[in-house]
Amino acid sequence: MADGGYRERAHPADLCLEVWGVDRAALYRNAAKALFETLDFCLAPTAEPASCSIALQAPDPETLMVDWLSELLYQSDIQRAWWHTFDLHQVTPTVLRGTVLGQRPATPRREVKAVTYTGLEISQDDRGQWSATITFDV
Amino acid sequence: MGATVPSKQDLQQRSPWVWEVPATFRADMRVPARLYADEDILAQALSDRSLEQLVNTATLPGIVGQAMAMPDVHQGYGFPIGGVVATRVSDGVVSPGGVGYDINCGVRLLSTRLHAGDVLPYVGELMTALFAEVPVGVGSAGEVRIDRRELRTVLVEGAGWAVRKGLGDRLDLEHTEDQGCLAGADPSKVSSRALERGLEQVGTLGSGNHFLELDEVTAVYDAATAETLGLREGDLCVWIHCGSRGLGHQVCTDYVRSLQPALNKYRLAIPDRELVCAPVSSPEGQDYLAAMACAANYAWANRQAITHFVRRVFDRVLGQRLGDPELKMVYDVCHNIAKIETHRVDGHPESLCVHRKGATRAFGPGRPEVPADYRAVGQPVLIPGSMGTGSYVLVGTDVAMAETFGSTCHGAGRTMSRHGAIQSVSGGQLRRDLEQRGIAVRAQSDKGLAEEAPQAYKDVDAVVNVVHSHGMARKVARTRPLGVMKG
Numbered sequence: 016m017a018d019g020g021y022r023e024r025a026h027p028a029d030l031c032l033e034v035w036g037v038d039r040a041a042l043y044r045n046a047a048k049a050l051f052e053t054l055d056f057c058l059a060p061t062a063e064p065a066s067c068s069i070a071l072q073a074p075d076p077e078t079l080m081v082d083w084l085s086e087l088l089y090q091s092d093i094q095r096a097w098w099h100t101f102d103l104h105q106v107t108p109t110v111l112r113g114t115v116l117g118q119r120p121a122t123p124r125r126e127v128k129a130v131t132y133t134g135l136e137i138s139q140d141d142r143g144q145w146s147a148t149i150t151f152d153v
Numbered sequence: 154m155g156a157t158v159p160s161k162q163d164l165q166q167r168s169p170w171v172w173e174v175p176a177t178f179r180a181d182m183r184v185p186a187r188l189y190a191d192e193d194i195l196a197q198a199l200s201d202r203s204l205e206q207l208v209n210t211a212t213l214p215g216i217v218g219q220a221m222a223m224p225d226v227h228q229g230y231g232f233p234i235g236g237v238v239a240t241r242v243s244d245g246v247v248s249p250g251g252v253g254y255d256i257n258c259g260v261r262l263l264s265t266r267l268h269a270g271d272v273l274p275y276v277g278e279l280m281t282a283l284f285a286e287v288p289v290g291v292g293s294a295g296e297v298r299i300d301r302r303e304l305r306t307v308l309v310e311g312a313g314w315a316v317r318k319g320l321g322d323r324l325d326l327e328h329t330e331d332q333g334c335l336a337g338a339d340p341s342k343v344s345s346r347a348l349e350r351g352l353e354q355v356g357t358l359g360s361g362n363h364f365l366e367l368d369e370v371t372a373v374y375d376a377a378t379a380e381t382l383g384l385r386e387g388d389l390c391v392w393i394h395c396g397s398r399g400l401g402h403q404v405c406t407d408y409v410r411s412l413q414p415a416l417n418k419y420r421l422a423i424p425d426r427e428l429v430c431a432p433v434s435s436p437e438g439q440d441y442l443a444a445m446a447c448a449a450n451y452a453w454a455n456r457q458a459i460t461h462f463v464r465r466v467f468d469r470v471l472g473q474r475l476g477d478p479e480l481k482m483v484y485d486v487c488h489n490i491a492k493i494e495t496h497r498v499d500g501h502p503e504s505l506c507v508h509r510k511g512a513t514r515a516f517g518p519g520r521p522e523v524p525a526d527y528r529a530v531g532q533p534v535l536i537p538g539s540m541g542t543g544s545y546v547l548v549g550t551d552v553a554m555a556e557t558f559g560s561t562c563h564g565a566g567r568t569m570s571r572h573g574a575i576q577s578v579s580g581g582q583l584r585r586d587l588e589q590r591g592i593a594v595r596a597q598s599d600k601g602l603a604e605e606a607p608q609a610y611k612d613v614d615a616v617v618n619v620v621h622s623h624g625m626a627r628k629v630a631r632t633r634p635l636g637v638m639k640g
Contacts, residue, residue, distance in 0.1 A: 026228065027570055028570070030571070030572075074413070074414075077426070082410070085410075089346055092399055093350070123291045124601065125600075126359065128255060128402040129254040129405060131230040131231070131250075132230075132409070132426035132427045133231055134425075152230060152254045152255075
């Protein structure tokens, strides 16, 4: 059963993703999943497994989200990797630890330059579901 | 509390092309917010969050004059695209988000002495060769191999480094904004991550809206100025649009993040965290400007290396057939930048930090920053339109100097989201349509092509008409594409 999801929202120029999850970890996991599905990677025939350990600390949940996605973009660019599995061991309002798995070499068909703070607010509704709307510079 | 998002009723029309949100609209505004637009462009701006974002920029500490949006305005992040904000160096702020992630994204135009009609039989071959020679796409690596030590030299010297390596000539530098090298670059202010991302990308076009085009000059509005710039009706020219690639993206990411604590430290209140800023004169502000200059210089080296590849292809494909193509630099402008410039404020010269986010410098005649051979006519302003339509060459004016801190628009400006474009336009059909209109297309994917469909952009003629009619730039020539290459 899905622990959350995402949808693309209209933006005149950039990429705007609305993401939700049943808990805080699911929100961050689904944000990463949304980004890396949207990037539409093309895998090389010789692609091999890739992985990366992530340990982040931030002053607030929004910055933690920007840091998390920025870290994944950076690691993807450097390793030429497509991340598909996001195993998060610890997610608090200010800490995120986990391991991401993927394959490399891989090339995205779409470019995302960066994760922005614009309109980014992480909130929890009455049913306990977490959500965020994230704007990416493309 | 009143409305925070302006509606048409909140706008005061100052002239046929000038609309202003008064500084009294929101308590946190320090200056008015001004939009240059015709009625259609105004309606488009009111349909997204452009004006809200413009009003947000009017709150930045130390802002002078007015916050401005050019007629290619559309919603961005932090600043609207097409935004121009000048802050006092003495007590104002610099905002990395006011420059954007693609630092010194810019355009250069090369003229030729080739008649477009003579080149037509070879356009397909030229485009295929260019597509093979100039790396395109996300994360593409170029043939220019440098180590970290040499990369630091690139960051300090900019296009001059490329010319020193045989990738251009002296005229290329003279006809580049700031001679292709922004002063104050300090590689020690650039993170190792940014350096790592920049190692393999000198001489690469990238993706998104970046392009390389072969165009024909189809209209000349001012023959004498066009001749000064080396443009003649019927001649072939080459447009190159790209920026600082992963290195620039990382520099902006690093500083948007690292400046967040500066808001508390300097007690700065901003309505959007993407507008994060620090006093220009503070250590944080100076560090950002030093790193930003590095990225700007990287972008100029990048466009210079691509220019070399273009010349090599032209020589190979056309040299034996049509003689020396004589690809000369008309000019190179950056449209995502913050510059320390002197402008008159309340009648007195003032040192300002001019943020241009999706806006082009448009210095008028006589300014020392304009190349000597262009100084009598003003700085060339390069405005690419949407794919398959056309592009403009203009020159800056005294009106721009007096009113917009020597700035004007940078392109057509989007009206449709990339997602919307993909859903409503078939990339394959678009490719066929363009080919039927005699435009050779080379693109990595039909999806990428659809994202940049002409339908997704404003009418560049209307945008340029606003800046020309208002007088902040003057039309010199129009070009139309014969070949388009997209990442």
